[in-house]
Amino acid sequence: MADLFNVYPLYDIEPVRAQGSYLWDANGTRYLDLYGGHAVISVGHTHPRYVRALTDQLNKISFYSNSVQIPQQQELADKLGELSGHPDYALFLCNSGAEANENALKLASFHNGRTEVVAFTKAFHGRTAGAVAATDNLAIVAPVNYNKHVKFLPYNDVAAAVAGITDQTCAVIIESIQGVGGIQVASDEFLRAIRKRCDETGAVLILDEVQCGYGRAGKFFAYQFSGIEADIISMAKGMGNGFPIGGILISPKFKASYGLLGTTFGGNHLACTAGIAVLDIMKEEGLIENAVRVGDYLLDGIRQIGGYKELRGRGLIIGIEYEFPVDSLRKTLLFDHKQFTGVAGKHTIRLLPSLALGTDEADLFLEALRKEVSVLS
Known part of the structure; x- marks a missing residue:
């Protein structure tokens, strides 16, 4: 088999199915997608x-x-x-x-x-x-x-x-x-x-x-x-x-x-x-308006959790910068909480979910972040 040249996956996961804001791997494990494949998934996976x-x-x-x-x-x-x-x-x-x-x-x-x-x-x-x-x-x-x-x-x-x-x-x-x-x-x-x-x-x-x-x-x-x-x-x-x-x-x-x-x-x-x-x-479906509503909801929730150096963004493009490198936090969110997030540099978690993300899904992330930040701090 030919090797792939210079491919470094951010996630050690192989999604085989997707719907809305979720992905499933070959074992049937479900993951919340808060990264949208680099902001590509705008209206949700496999929208009918x-x-x-x-x-x-x-x-x-x-x-x-x-x-x-x-x-x-x-x-x-x-x-x-x-x-x-x-x-x-x-x-x-x-x-x-x-x-x-x-x-x-x-x-x-x-x-x-x-x-x-x-x-x-x-x-x-x-x-x-x-x-x-x-x-x-x-x-x-x-x-x-x-x-x-x-x-x-x-x-x-x-x-x-x-x-x-x-x-x-x-x-x-x-x-x-x-x-x-x-x-x-x-x-x-x-x-x-x-x-x-x-x-x-x-x-x-x-x-x-x-x-x-x-x-x-x-x-x-x-x-x-x-x-x-x-x-x-x-x-x-x-x-x-x-x-x-x-x-x-x-x-x-x-x-x-x-x-x-x-x-x-x-x-x-x-x-x-x-x-x-x-x-x-x-x-x-009013997804631009939803990006404002759910984006504000996420930003408010992150502010309440605290523990970050700087919080930046608008709508559903959000960066959470910490004093510490975030690679371990990203991996913990992925493997322990089944949530995809991105990074920007060594210190910033990057959120780029579907514009159809709901507040219930935002709550899943906020709950996971609150737990992990409390451990790190």
Whole structure:
């Protein structure tokens, strides 16, 4: 049997079945999923409407290239524009968040002819060439990815952003809430200052909403709390509830031309069907509102438990930072309490559950956390 190259699973578990906010392994043990496969499971595992939509589409046509008309693309664009509050933005579909950010950076450079990119400390934008170059993580930046045109500024530092964004800047790329960086939330003042400075210099503002967007923070996009507008918005993870799909929403200031952006698999019939089902479920079941309600419930419960260094997040993207390394806590939650959680760095537990998570399920986590924190403290 061939070996797998450089695969380090976070969990020593093999899920074989899933439903809602739960997973089952081959032994029939049930686990509460508070991580959602890196924020991918937005409407819950195997939602009946989602499964039915993909099954029906699979029985018709699963794929053809963008050389033909794919009506599901327009339906997805219309519904996404309505629910996100961006009906006048164009949609380009691809396959992942990294690919979305690659196309966003390329489009920005085509637009103003510049090369310099401003990114921020602890940023994570993906594992392809341009996305890696704008990622502040030397562990994944190979020599071929190094780009002298990318400069990193301190996150949430208004003065540094104003000084660092100049008339040489092609694009500013920023996560409204940093996921891998530890659930760091950009302040409204910070985002507004960046928007203003981009307007002054002609730089393109790219909001990376791959992890924090799609309703997770309590608005459709996390940056919308600040009241600003993005030039380009990158999306993926929660778009397809597990089916690979990504995309960028593009301001009307950008003009499309033949061959400017392209993709083989992006926007295929199955991917768009998954995306449409997700938006329909989010709207009909009020999942963005639920993310606010249950997110606030979790944050209040965690505050009552205490014992942490810092609590960060909005809605159902939550980071709990402790003074101690959290790997043993994560493993205890997994093996003793049957709960999946994530980590961000050595000291932060990361919660990214389905937007359909209920308060009863939140209570299971809070009960487990209360017990383990009392032991650790």
